[in-house]
Amino acid sequence: MIYTCTLNPSIDYLVGLEDMKFGSLNRANKTAFYAGGKGINVSRVLKSLGETSTALGYIGGFTGAFIQDQLEQAGILQDFIKVTDPTRINIKLKSGIETEINGIGPMISEEQKYELFEKISALTSEDFLILAGSLPPAVSPEFYGAIAKLCFEKKIRLIADTSGEALEAILQYEPFLVKPNEHELGELFNVEISSIEEVVFYGRKLLEKGPINVIVSLGSKGALLINKDVVAFANVPKGELKNSVGAGDSVVAGFVASYKKQSEYLEAFKYGIACGSATAFSLDLCDKDSVRKLLPEIEVKTIG
Structure with missing residues (x-):
């Protein structure tokens, strides 16, 4: 089974405007609400690819109830932990350029942290756990480390x-x-990366x-897969960028969905890039048909 874990989910509120004018009244010409958060996005893409997953994490309030309802309607399994504070709302403004305003997440108690550990402890070496997204307020990075340690001890395959x-x-x-992007990879080593050779x-x-x-994503320049056996580059197919939200999550979903079936890294990499590209070329997350159409346009080259 594939499990996704979103510690700080959201309702993504998409607002389309002709021209954003600060300090004045602006009227939207298009709005939409989606159950959001990186792990939830992965579950949504997995569902569209025909894979079952269970969504874990923390939700609360009327916004959390909306997310539960949306996932239930989509047929996605869920096993969330309820918190007192409402789940945050993230605003995605689309007006020529894309602007994001992310809300503040809920407070998580020590008891609620332990409750999540209990749920993860029930997983086995046959399972995948996808840990994705930001941390809620007052939750330290060591919490991710504790989850990773638990997965290591139980041989649960962790994707972060x-x-x-x-x-x-x-x-x-x-x-x-x-799956860092090239900028996040540079931040880890306190350098500025400007070439594929430096990414490698x-x-x-x-x-x-x-x-x-x-996997290091390079935006429109493609992506690299690196493991102990291979360094591979994948191009990104040509298309109109309509939506950058969820493209990286789609790469993760596609990689795991393919690897679960075939246990082959390069095929999983190719399928992941197709999923990420299909989302980037769509107004929402990708679907199976759009992914299938893009697959022939993606070439994976071994470069080391």
Whole structure:
């Protein structure tokens, strides 16, 4: 079974405007609400790909109830922990350029942290746990590290899509996959990365810290997969960028969905890039048909 864990989910409120004028009344020409948060996005993409997953994490209030209702309607399994504070709302403004305003997440008690550990403890070495997104207020990066340690001890295959101190906290516990972008990779080593050769160099240095696989996304320039056996580059197909929200989550979902079926890294990498691209070319997250159409346009080249 695939489990996704979103510690700080959200309602994503998309607002379309012709022209944003600060200090004046603005009227939207398009609005939409989605159950959001990186792990929840992964569960939504997995569902569209025909894979079952269970969504874990913390939700609360009327906004949390909305997320539960949306996932239930989509047929996505869920096992959330209820908290007192309402789940946050993130605003995505689309007016020429895309602007995001992310809300503040809920407070998480020590008892609620322990409750999540109990749920993860029930997983086995046959399971995948996708830990994705930001931390709620007053939750330290060491919390991610504690979850990673638990997964390491129980041989649960952990996929982590986070950055900064939270990412550093998990590396020693040999996560199955981490997925920084080139800027996040540079931040880990306090350097500015400006070439694919530098991405390969620092991606290998990241691999030495513990992960089994590293995917580094390069935006429109493509992506790299790095593990102990191979360094591979995948191009991104041509298309109109309509939505950057959830593209990285779609890469993770596609990679795990493919690897679960075939246990083949390069095919999983290719499928993940197709999913990420399909989301970028859509107004919402990708679907199976759009992914299938893009697959022939993606070429994976071994470069080391």
